[in-house]
Structures are given as structure tokens and as C-alpha cells.
Amino acid sequence: MFVGTVVYALINSVILLLMAIGFNLTFGISGVSNFAYGAFYILSAFVTWMLMNWIGVPYFLSAVLSIIFTAFIGAVMYRFILIRVRGQVLSEVIATFGIGLIILEFFRYLGFVGIEYSLPVFIDHSFVIAGTYVDMQRILIVVFCIVLILLLWLFIHHTSIGLAFRGIAQDERTALTFGIDSDWIAMLSVSMGAALAAIAATVVVPLGTISVGEGYDVLINALAVCIIGGLGSTGGVIVASLVVGFAQRFTDTYIGPHWTMIVSLVAILLVLIVKPSGLYGKQKELEERI
Amino acid sequence: MEKRICSLTIFLAFVSVLASPFVAAHAADPIVIGVPTSTGFVEGKEGLAVVEMAVEEINAKGGVTLGSEKRPFKVESIDIRDAAPGVPVPEALLGLEKIILDKKPSALLIGPFRSEALLAGMDIIAKYKVPMLGTIAMSPASEAKIKKDPDKYKYIFRTCLNAKYLVKYLVAVMAFVNKEFGFNKVFIMNQDVAWARATADLIKKHYFDKAGWQVVGHEAYPTGTLDFSSAMMKVRAGGAQVILPIFDMPQSGILVKQWNAMKVPALLAGFISPLAGPGAWKTFDAKIGGAINVNFELGSAMGSPKVPCSMDFLAAYEKKYGKPMEAGHGPAPTYESVYILAEAIERAGSIDPDAIAAEIAKTDRTGVMGKIKFDDGHQAIFDMDPKDSAVACVFQWREDGKRVNVFPQAIADGKIQLPAGLKPVK
Numbered sequence: 001m002f003v004g005t006v007v008y009a010l011i012n013s014v015i016l017l018l019m020a021i022g023f024n025l026t027f028g029i030s031g032v033s034n035f036a037y038g039a040f041y042i043l044s045a046f047v048t049w050m051l052m053n054w055i056g057v058p059y060f061l062s063a064v065l066s067i068i069f070t071a072f073i074g075a076v077m078y079r080f081i082l083i084r085v086r087g088q089v090l091s092e093v094i095a096t097f098g099i100g101l102i103i104l105e106f107f108r109y110l111g112f113v114g115i116e117y118s119l120p121v122f123i124d125h126s127f128v129i130a131g132t133y134v135d136m137q138r139i140l141i142v143v144f145c146i147v148l149i150l151l152l153w154l155f156i157h158h159t160s161i162g163l164a165f166r167g168i169a170q171d172e173r174t175a176l177t178f179g180i181d182s183d184w185i186a187m188l189s190v191s192m193g194a195a196l197a198a199i200a201a202t203v204v205v206p207l208g209t210i211s212v213g214e215g216y217d218v219l220i221n222a223l224a225v226c227i228i229g230g231l232g233s234t235g236g237v238i239v240a241s242l243v244v245g246f247a248q249r250f251t252d253t254y255i256g257p258h259w260t261m262i263v264s265l266v267a268i269l270l271v272l273i274v275k276p277s278g279l280y281g282k283q284k285e286l287e288e289r290i
Numbered sequence: 291m292e293k294r295i296c297s298l299t300i301f302l303a304f305v306s307v308l309a310s311p312f313v314a315a316h317a318a319d320p321i322v323i324g325v326p327t328s329t330g331f332v333e334g335k336e337g338l339a340v341v342e343m344a345v346e347e348i349n350a351k352g353g354v355t356l357g358s359e360k361r362p363f364k365v366e367s368i369d370i371r372d373a374a375p376g377v378p379v380p381e382a383l384l385g386l387e388k389i390i391l392d393k394k395p396s397a398l399l400i401g402p403f404r405s406e407a408l409l410a411g412m413d414i415i416a417k418y419k420v421p422m423l424g425t426i427a428m429s430p431a432s433e434a435k436i437k438k439d440p441d442k443y444k445y446i447f448r449t450c451l452n453a454k455y456l457v458k459y460l461v462a463v464m465a466f467v468n469k470e471f472g473f474n475k476v477f478i479m480n481q482d483v484a485w486a487r488a489t490a491d492l493i494k495k496h497y498f499d500k501a502g503w504q505v506v507g508h509e510a511y512p513t514g515t516l517d518f519s520s521a522m523m524k525v526r527a528g529g530a531q532v533i534l535p536i537f538d539m540p541q542s543g544i545l546v547k548q549w550n551a552m553k554v555p556a557l558l559a560g561f562i563s564p565l566a567g568p569g570a571w572k573t574f575d576a577k578i579g580g581a582i583n584v585n586f587e588l589g590s591a592m593g594s595p596k597v598p599c600s601m602d603f604l605a606a607y608e609k610k611y612g613k614p615m616e617a618g619h620g621p622a623p624t625y626e627s628v629y630i631l632a633e634a635i636e637r638a639g640s641i642d643p644d645a646i647a648a649e650i651a652k653t654d655r656t657g658v659m660g661k662i663k664f665d666d667g668h669q670a671i672f673d674m675d676p677k678d679s680a681v682a683c684v685f686q687w688r689e690d691g692k693r694v695n696v697f698p699q700a701i702a703d704g705k706i707q708l709p710a711g712l713k714p715v716k
Contacts, residue, residue, distance in 0.1 A: 001523050008519040015516075114332040114616055115540055115564040118573040126551045132523065135551035207547070208516060209564065209573055211540040212330075213375065217514045252520035258482045258510040 004132035005253045006246075011138045013245025014145045015204055019218050020225035020237050021152075022196025028232030029169045030186035032082060033093050034074075036100035037197050038219030043103050044070040044198030045210040049117050059120060067198040074194025078187040086186065104215045117210040119202070141203050148199065149238075165189060169232070224264040228271045230281020239279055243267065320364035321354060321641055323631070324395030324420070326386050328373035328403050333426055333620040336607075337400045338367050340621045343610055344628035354632045357639055363632070366393040373403035375513070382407040383414060390418045396641045398422040399627050400620070405429030405485070416442045419643040421634075421650060423627035425450040425620050428485065433667025440666075445647045447668040449623035449630065451586040451682055455672040456561070457489055459584055459682050460534070461497040462674070463559055463697055467532060470706065472716030473557070474503045477530035479521055479537075479545070482510040486536045493534070506530040511537075518545040522552045530556050531712065538563040543574050550577040555711030558582065566618025567591040571691040579689035580709045582696065588676065588683045589622030589658035591615045592693060594701040597676045600658040623670065623680075626657045674698035 023037045034040075044066045051062035077099055085091035121137040128134075156162040167175035168185045176182055197218075208214075225244055229236030247263045271278060325341050327334035345363040348354065353362035370385030371377045382402055389395065398415070401424035402408040408427035412435060415422050422445060424432075430452050436443040451459075467473050476498060480490040487510060498505050506528035509521055525533055533556050535545060543564040549556075559582035564570055566585050570578060585592045591614070593600035603625060608614045615621055634649035635641060655662045660676025673679035675698070684697035686706055694704040708714070 001527050004523045005520060008517065012517055108330045111335060113330055113335060114569075115543060115567070115573050116569040116616065118575075121575055124575060124577075126553065132519075133552040135547075206575075208544040209540050213514070214541070249517070249520060252517070253523070256509060257515065257520065258512060260515070261512045 001253065003130040005249055007129055007132050007134060009246040009249035011134070011142060011245075012249050013242045014142045016221055016225050016245050017238060017241035018141070018145050018148075018200040018204060019197075020222040020229075020241065021148075021234075022193040022200065023219075023222040024226050024229070024232065024234065024237045025152075025196060026189050026193030027226065028234065029165045029189035030086075031089075031232075032078070032086070032186065032190055033089065033096065033231075034190060034193055035093055035097035035219060036077065036103065037096075037193065037222055038215035038217070039100035039103035040070050040074060040194045040197040041201045041218045042107065042210065042212060042215040043073065045119065045201040045205045046107055046112060046117065048119060048202065049210060052119075063202045067195050067202065070198035071191045071195035075187050075191035077194075078190040082190065083183060083187075086183075100215065100219070104212050108212045112210075112212065115209050118208070119206045119210070121206040122203075137203075137206055144203050152234075161185075161188065221264070224268055227268050227278055230278025233278065233280035236278055236280030243279075320362045321356075321635065322364050322366055322393055322395040323628070324389045324393055324398045325365060325367040325400050326370045326389050326398060326402070327367070327400040327426070328371055329367065329369040330371065331373045331403065333617040334369075334373065334400065334403070336615055336617045337425060337620045337624040338365075339611060340607065340625040341365055341367075341399055341628055343607060344625050348628065348632055355636050356641070363628070366395060370402065370407075372407040379404070379407045379410055383411055386411050387414050387418075390414070390420055395420060396635070396643075397631050397646065399631070400425050400624055402427050405431065408432055409435065412443055412446055415445055419445060421445045421631070421643055421647045422447065423623075423630060423650070424448045425623040425627060428453045428456065430454050430667075430669075433665075433669050437667050444651070444668075445643060447650055447664060447670075449627045449662065449670045449680075450620060451672055451680075452669055453485060453489060455682070456584070456586065457492045457496070458672075459684065460489070460493050460536075460560060463582070463584065463684055464493070464497060464503075464532070464534065465501070466697055467557065467559060467706065468501070468503070471531075471557075471708070471714040473531035473714075474501075475506050475528070475530045476503055476532045476534055477506045477521070477525045477528065477556070478508040479518070479533060479535045479560075480508075480510055481537045481539055481542070482512045483538075486510075486538070489536050490534070513539045514541060515539075516541055516544060518548050519552065521545075522548055522554050525554050525556050526552075531715070532556060533558045533560070535560040535562050537561065540564055543570070543578075546581050547574055547577045549581070550579070553711065555709060557706070557708060557712060559706075560584065563618060565687065567616030568614045568693070569616050571687070576691060578687045579691075580687065580707065582684060582686045582706065583618070585618035585683050585685065587619065587622040587659045588681045588701065589625070590620060591618045592683050592685055592695070593658070594676075594683060594695050595703070596701045597658065597660060603658040622658050626655070626659060626662060629657060630655060630662065675700040 026034045047066040048062045051057040123136040125136040126133050164180045164185050167180050172182050225240045229240030244264050248260050251260050251263050325338050345365050349362040352360040368385050368389040370382040372382035403426045405427045478490050480486040507524050542562045549558050561584045565583040589600040589603050593604045630653050634646050637649045638645035659680040662680050663671050671679045683695050685693045685695045695701050696706050
């Protein structure tokens with residue numbers, strides 16, 4: 001059972017990482033806390049579902065179109081709303097959370113409730129890994145996540161937009177002196193964060209069903225992982241995903257699943273007490289030293 | 291004289307012509323049915339749909355006979371949102387009061403989802419004296435309240451299954467499995483919410499502990515849990531022959547998919563709400579073959595050829611709304627409630643709430659759930675034969691995507707099939 005728990009803990013960590021990486025990227029680059037993140041996740045899943053079931057678009061094309069659409073909505077949200085409150089953290093949080101609520105509750109209002117809303121798994125098969133049965137979708141999630149992280153790294157380090165992202169993330173004013181348009185880059189970062197939420201939905205949603213309530217759960221998971229890892233730190237998010245993912249599954253197996261939700265919260269509290277900026281965060285490091 | 295008679299005749303004719311629209315309007319005054327429910331949830335959405343369906347059927351026949359006239363039903367609904375997590379009970383109560391005051395309904399149907407909202411709402415209903423046929427909230431505490439003060443709460447009835455009857459059905463299924471296959475090792479999994487915890491605890495206390503079953507594990511899962519792999523590994527390691535799940539969250543379908551994907555050699559038999567309707571087969575990628583589910587009422591997303599009107603009801607719903615019913619709790623008793631109300635009004639001969647309530651209490655009707663009668667706590671009586679009482683239905687998903695009733699025996703169309711790797715022990 002120990003090995004099986006390790007296998008599923010690793011998968012759980014990867015799912016948490018996928019759920020959090022977009023939120024973290026947006027915050028790390030533009031400083032925008034996108035509280036509509038969970039809503040983008042659900043928006044993308046429903047759009048994929050609608051394209052498949054109402055128009056008959058093939059699954060993978062639906063997923064790609066839905067990711068593009070979600071990225072577009074993210075850009076629109078920045079261009080018409082967030083740009084007006086950029087830098088005012090509380091206003092950004094209220095604005096994005098409000099937009100998220102509107103998106104999620106609009107789906108509920110339209111009647112998107114029930115269990116008929118689901119996406120198919122990519123490959124329908126199970127494997128035995130170290131004596132434990134694991135379905136192919138979960139294995140694909142792990143592979144997909146590794147590839148995605150590598151591609152993100154290449155994008156950030158070896159493309160002009162990626163370098164502009166890093167420039168803005170390091171020092172916005174200095175980046176401006178080099179001719180980098182910070183609003184354009186911030187819009188791209190929000191849009192890319194939304195696209196990453198959509199990508200996460202595409203691979204994770206086939207494990208269950210699409211439900212409006214899950215939008216809130218995804219946001220909470222993303223926040224938990226990002227706060228523990230340190231807002232804006234990709235390495236921190238990876239480590240935090242592993243910490244939370246393993247803690248959750250081992251709590252499930254050896255303590256009891258009703259304690260699982262508490263694990264993330266206790267981890268957040270402990271990290272905030274010991275290192276308020278998170279495991280690898282830089283936001284408050286100076287104040288902490290003082 | 292002749293001139294006077296002629297003038298009077300013309301005057302009367304004139305008055306009757308002028309008054310006729312008012313007379314007609316009065317004759318057509320609808321009887322308002324209020325439907326306060328959580329329309330954002332499938333049970334509420336489909337419940338409201340079947341109210342409209344039943345009302346259409348009744349109105350197509352002219353409406354409800356009230357004395358010498360026929361009056362149509364009219365449906366007014368409000369979303370009281372009490373099923374949504376985090377919505378406080380007072381908000382649901384405000385919705386309940388609003389529909390009573392604004393729409394002046396002669397009766398309420400469906401009502402709150404959460405029992406605490408129902409229990410608190412009972413005082414509002416008693417205050418305004420509006421008969422209510424509840425079809426979702428399941429706590430027997432409402433019956434106790436009615437029995438304690440029957441005069442005050444005489445307006446409140448429950449047509450759906452209550453928690454006691456759910457326990458009775460689940461215990462009966464476990465006893466049936468024990469008798470058929472000799473299984474006596476169970477792993478209990480329930481959602482970490484009050485009703486599911488209470489149901490699981492009652493089954494353990496009143497059946498498993500007394501009947502000599504070994505409870506290999508008993509775990510509660512928070513709403514929103516996305517991974518049940520640990521439990522599946524524990525089931526395998528502990529040698530459990532039966533998994534008893536009790537869940538009503540959408541994510542609980544993941545449990546069934548993992549049970550299938552991890553090829554766990556145990557019979558999955560209990561209540562998982564997303565498995566109730568025919569859409570579950572597609573939703574869960576055809577990975578639910580072998581799972582046994584309790585639908586709370588016959589007719590709610592599952593009928594039986596042995597009760598033909600349950601099949602007719604489901605066919606009529608699909609024809610009207612273009613898709614099959616999915617909620618395994620609520621629609622059938624809600625549909626029946628409209629007819630119970632219509633019959634009670636006709637017997638009472640008025641829409642006086644006391645008269646309607648008195649007649650509802652005398653209900654003796656055979657419909658899609660079987661025979662409906664209320665006990666002294668105003669709870670519809672459920673048992674094992676639709677000829678004598680209302681029934682729930684227990685069905686098994688088969689590998690070909692069909693659902694087959696396996697219990698109670700009066701409506702069973704097939705026998706339970708065991709999953710691969712699990713053999714009977716007797």
C-alpha cells in the first residue's frame with residue numbers, strides 16, 4: 001500500500017501543479033492575483049463540452065479552440081477591466097473575484113448543472129505500476145505536465161516575449177526603459193495564465209465531471225500551493241505541489257480522508273508563521289529580514 | 291306591461307353580456323402552486339420540470355374540479371438556493387416566505403433541500419397555513435415535529451423517501467447480498483456531511499454490528515474529494531467483498547471510475563447520486579458496469595415494467611423535454627404530489643388550507659412510485675412492494691450500459707452480477 005500511495009501522491013502533486021501553474025505565472029510576471037482563475041478552468045471545460053456536444057467539433061480541436069477562447073477572455077479581462085486598477089492589489093482581487101463569480105454563477109443560471117457535463121479520457125486503459133493499478137489518463141497527466149513545464153521554461157528563457165516576461169517580473173520600471181510595454185506584457189501574462197487554467201482543465205476534467213462548484217475548489221487549491229511555494233516562484237510551486245500532494249495522499253491512507261482538507265490549510269498556516277513569503281517567495285523577504 | 295318586460299329583458303341581456311367576461315375570468319381563476327426549490331441543482335431543476343408537466347396534463351383535461359367549476363393550476367417558482375454550499379438557512383427561508391406572500395399559492399411543492407431549512411421553514415408554513423408536499427429534504431426530525439404538534443404542522447407532508455427508509459433499503463440490500471453470496475466484509479465510504487454520516491452510522495450500528503459483518507474500514511470524504519485511490523487500496527488490502535458508498539456530490543462518480551480502473555474485486559453497492567440516470571454511462575466513460583445504486587423513489591430516473599405508469603412517466607418526460615431524466619431523488623414524488631394535491635382539492639371541494647391538508651392526509655393513490663399513503667408523521671410509507679406502498683428501486687449497471695432492477699424483489703428484473711475476481715463465498 002505504501003508504494004501505491006507514493007504513486008498516487010505523485011499524480012496528485014502533478015494535478016495540483018497543473019491547477020496552480022497559471023495562477024503563479026500571472027502573479028509572478030504582472031503581479032496580478034487572478035481570482036477568476038478557477039472560473040477560467042470551468043469556462044474552458046464547458047466551452048470544450050459545448051463545442052463537442054452542440055456543434056460536433058472533434059474533442060482535440062474543441063480543446064484547442066477552448067484554450068484559445070479562454071486565453072482571449074483573459075486578455076479581454078485585463079484590457080478592459082484590470083488595466084484600470086493595475087497596481088491596486090485589493091481592487092484587482094475584488095475585480096477578478098467578481099468576474100469569476102459572474103462566470104461561474106452564469107453557468108449555474110443557464111442550467112449547466114447535473115452530471116451530463118463531462119469530457120472523455122484521452123486513452124481508456126489501466127496499467128499496473130509497482131503492483132498498483134493506475135489509469136492511463138493519470139499517467140498522461142504526469143507526462144503532459146512534465147512536457148508543459150519544459151516548454152514553459154524554453155518559452156520564458158529563449159523567446160523574446162519570454163525574456164520580456166522576465167524583465168517585467170524582475171523590475172518593471174527598468175524594463176520600461178528598454179522599451180518593453182508593461183501593459184502589453186501584463187495582458188499577455190493574464191491571458192497565458194488563463195490558457196494554462198484551460199490546459200489544466202483539458203487534462204484533469206476527464207477524471208470526473210464538470211461542475212460549477214469545482215471552480216471554487218480549483219482556485220483554493222491554486223492559492224494554497226502558490227502561498228506555500230511563494231507567490232510568483234515556479235520552483236516554489238513545484239515543491240509546494242509535491243509537499244501538499246504527498247501530504248494529502250498520505251493523510252488519506254494513514255490518518256483518514258476527512259483530515260485531507262485540513263492538511264493544505266495547516267501547511268499554509270505553518271508556512272505563513274515560519275516564512276510569510278512562502279518556501280521560495282521573494283515578496284516579503286526584506287521585511288522578514290528586518 | 292309588455293313594454294316593461296321587454297325593457298327588463300333587454301336590460302338583463304345587456305348586464306349579462308357586460309358581466310360575462312368577469313364571470314369567465316372568475317371561472318378561469320387558476321389555483322397557484324408555489325415551487326420553492328434549488329433550481330440550480332438537477333433534483334430541483336427536474337422537479338420543477340415535472341411539476342409543469344403534471345400541471346399541463348391536468349390543465350389539458352380542464353383543470354381541477356372545484357364544486358361545479360374546473361380551475362386550472364398555475365405554477366410559480368422561486369430559487370431558494372439552499373442546496374448550494376455556504377447559503378445560509380435564513381436566505382432559503384426568505385425565499386420561502388417571499389413566494390408565499392407574493393404569489394399567494396394554495397400549496398407548495400418540493401420545498402427545501404436541506405433538512406435544517408425544512409425544519410426552520412415548517413414554522414413559516416404553519417404561520418401562513420399553506421399545505422406543502424416536500425420531496426427532497428429527508429430528515430425524520432420533521433416527522434417528529436409534526437407528531438409533537440400535529441395541529442400546528444398539519445400542513446406539511448413528505449412524499450419522497452426519508453432517511454429512515456433509506457437506511458432500511460440499504461440494510462435490506464446488504465442482507466440480500468449476504469444471503470445470495472455469503473459476503474460479510476464491508477468497507478463503508480460516505481461523504482462527510484450530516485445526512486451521509488448519520489446514514490452510514492445507523493447502518494453500521496443497526497445492521498453490520500448485529501449481523502456479524504466485519505467492517506474492514508469506514509471513512510468519511512470531504513465534499514469535493516477528487517481521488518479515492520487510498521480507499522481502493524485499503525479495500526483490496528483488507529479483503530472487503532462489498533463497498534458501501536453514500537455520496538451525493540458530483541465528484542463521487544470518480545470513485546466508481548477508480549473502482550473500475552483499479553480493478554478492485556469488491557461489489558460496489560450503495561448510493562452515489564450521479565449514477566442514478568441513464569446519462570451516467572456516457573458521463574463516466576462506460577466505466578460503471580457492475581455498480582449497484584439505490585434510486586430513492588421508483589420513477590425518479592428509473593422505472594420498472596412491473597409498474598407500467600413509472601415507464602410511461604419517464605417516456606413522457608423524455609418526450610416533453612427531449613432528454614431523459616437524471617435525478618434519482620425527487621422527480622417521481624414531485625409528479626405524484628401534483629396529483630395528490632389535485633385529488634385532495636377535489637375531495638375537499640375548496641382551496642381552504644385546513645380542508646386540503648385534511649384530505650392530503652387521507653391520500654390513497656397508486657402512481658409511479660407504487661401505492662402512496664401517509665403515516666401519522668405525514669411521511670409517505672415506503673416498503674418493498676409497489677402494490678402495498680411506495681418503493682425505492684435498486685438497480686445494477688450492466689456492462690452493456692443498461693440498468694437492471696435487482697431489488698426489491700417485487701420489481702426485480704435480474705440478479706446481481708459480481709465483478710471480475712469476486713466469487714461468492716457460499
